[in-house]
Amino acid sequence: MMLQLTDVSKSFGATTVLTDVSVAVERGTRLAIVGASGSGKSTLLRIIAGFEGPSTGTVSLDGRVLANPVSTVSAHRRGIGYVAQDGALFPHLTVRSNIAFGLRRSPGRDARVREVMDLTSLDLELLDRYPHQLSGGQQQRVALARALAPAPTVILLDEPFSALDTGLRAHTRAAMVTALERSGVTTILVTHDQEEALSFGQQLAVISAGRLVQAGPPSEVFDAPINAAVAEFLGTAL
Ligand code: ADP
Ligand code: MG
Numbered sequence: 001m002m003l004q005l006t007d008v009s010k011s012f013g014a015t016t017v018l019t020d021v022s023v024a025v026e027r028g029t030r031l032a033i034v035g036a037s038g039s040g041k042s043t044l045l046r047i048i049a050g051f052e053g054p055s056t057g058t059v060s061l062d063g064r065v066l067a068n069p070v071s072t073v074s075a076h077r078r079g080i081g082y083v084a085q086d087g088a089l090f091p092h093l094t095v096r097s098n099i100a101f102g103l104r105r106s107p108g109r110d111a112r113v114r115e116v117m118d119l120t121s122l123d124l125e126l127l128d129r130y131p132h133q134l135s136g137g138q139q140q141r142v143a144l145a146r147a148l149a150p151a152p153t154v155i156l157l158d159e160p161f162s163a164l165d166t167g168l169r170a171h172t173r174a175a176m177v178t179a180l181e182r183s184g185v186t187t188i189l190v191t192h193d194q195e196e197a198l199s200f201g202q203q204l205a206v207i208s209a210g211r212l213v214q215a216g217p218p219s220e221v222f223d224a225p226i227n228a229a230v231a232e233f234l235g236t237a238l
Contacts, residue, residue, distance in 0.1 A: 002027040002186055003048070003154055008057035010043055010210075017043045018210045021057070025154075025203070030180065030187040032201025032218075034194055036233065040210040041190035042085075045156045048188065049082045050075030061154070080154045081147030081185075086163055087139045089131040089146070096127045099146045116145040119182055121175040136164045137172035144176055148183055155180065157189040161196060173200065194234050198222060206230050 003025045010018040018040045025031045035041050046052045048059055050072060059067040061080075066073045089098050099113045117124060120141040131139055140160050147155055160176065161169045177200065180187050190207075191197050197204055198218045205215035206225075214226045225231035 002062055003188075004058075004060050005044075005048070006058050006060075008044075008047060008054045008059065010040075010047060010052065011055045016210060018047075018054075021207075021210075021212050023205055023212055023215060025186055025188060027186055028184050029202050030177075030189065030200060031203045031205060032197035033188065033190045033205045033207055033212075034197035034233075035190070035192065035207035037192050039207045041192075041207060042158055044207070045082065045158050045188065045190055048154075049080055049156055050078050051082075078154075079150075079152050080156060081150070081152035082156045083140070083143045083147050083158065083160050085159045087131075087143035087160075089139055089142060091131050094128050094130055095122070095134070095142050098131070098142055099149050101146060102150050112149055113145075116148045119148060120145045120179045135168065137168040137175075140164065140172055141175060141179075144179060148179065148185065151183075153186060155185050155187045157187065159191050159193075160189065162191070162193065169196075206233065208233070 005021055005023050008018060008021045021044060033041060047054050053067055053072045054069060056069055058065055066078055096113055099116060100109055103109050103112060114124060122138065122141050122145060126134065126138065161173055164172055189200050201218055203215065204218040204221045206213050206221065208229060214221055214230055222234055222236055225234055225236055
């Protein structure tokens with residue numbers, strides 16, 4: 001298992017947001033975590049990314065501890081890319097500069113920008129556009145291209161399709177899955193959308209009130225929910 005969380009809990013003051021979350025993701029695979037709004041999905045990703053530290057438990061990558069309650073490897077040293085819900089592109093920078101942002105200045109930089117644009121099915125004609133001149137789906141693919149540019153070993157996607165209208169969603173999702181598969185990067189996606197989780201993940205986990213209540217292959221979780229709450233959330237029969 002390449003990315004591993006062991007008994008991760010997180011409290012903010014008296015509020016417990018995550019309780020004993022243990023999950024592992026194999027190298028090069030995609031895990032989707034589905035849960036209702038407020039169930040702790042973003043907090044979990046922020047802990048893996050290194051924007052927050054766990055209150056208990058450990059996060060490790062290839063056997064190396066990235067975070068425990070006493071020490072953390074800083075976010076920019078983890079080799080983990082993060083795509084926020086709204087993409088969070090820099091509005092005043094072109095597509096080229098957005099994607100190049102995390103890359104060292106070098107002669108190969110522009111070639112790498114073009115490479116990840118190709119990977120994410122972005123037309124090179126978009127290089128000099130600004131974010132507001134792009135469709136929502138294009139903006140999300142630029143956000144993914146920017147995250148992929150430094151060749152991270154893990155990509156975290158926080159509800160990357162939720163701001164898109166339904167017409168764009170399936171197309172953008174397919175383009176992103178293709179890019180992730182071609183780059184071979186290990187991916188965790190979180191979403192409140194059951195259909196999205198089922199079609200995106202090779203593994204599926206269900207989070208409820210800060211606890212991972214079930215994990216496994218999507219069809220297994222869907223066909224055999226462990227309790228009525230999971231069944232109701234997934235819209236399946238128990
Ligand atoms: P989700 O992404 O599943 O909607 P979040 O991880 O954003 O859930 O939030 C889970 C819960 O944790 C919410 O009740 C939220 O208000 C709370 N929470 C998140 N961040 C903080 C924080 N910095 N301080 C206090 N409470 C927080
Ligand atoms: Mg969230």
